[in-house]
Amino acid sequence: MPAQYGNNGYGNNGYGTNGYGRGNSMNQMSQNREPQKPEEIPVEVTVAKIMERMTPSLELDALQEIAVANVITESIRSQGILMKDDSNQEQKLKEFQALSETTDRKIKEFLNADQIEKYKAMKDDRTSPKKKKRKK
Structure with missing residues (x-):
C-alpha cells in the first residue's frame, strides 16, 4: 500500500x-443556526419617516408634530400586537380597520379644518392605485 x-x-x-x-x-x-428572521425596523424609525412626509404636507406646528407622532407610534405598536395575535384573518382585518379608524380620529383631533382636508387628500393618494406614466 x-x-x-x-x-x-x-x-x-x-x-x-x-x-x-x-x-x-x-x-x-449551518445546522445549529436558526433561520434568520427579517430584522425588525424600530417603531421610532418608521414614525420619523412618516412624519418627514406628513409635517410639511400638513404644515404641522411643533406641538401638532409631537402629538401626531405619539398617536402614530401607539398605532404601530398596536399593529405589531395584532400581527402576532393568533385570531383568524377575518377578525384581524376587522381589528386593523378599527385601529385605522381610531388612529385617523385621534390624528384629526390635533388638526385644523384645512389640515384635515390635506390629511384626507394625502390618505386618498396613498390608498389609490398609482397610475403609471406612459412613455411616448
Missing part, C-alpha cells in the same frame, strides 16, 4: 477530519 494513502497523507490525520481541511465545523455551524 503506498504511503500517501495512509493516515498521514490524505486520510484522517492529513488534511483534517474529512480530507478537506475544515472538517465538519462548517456543516455543524
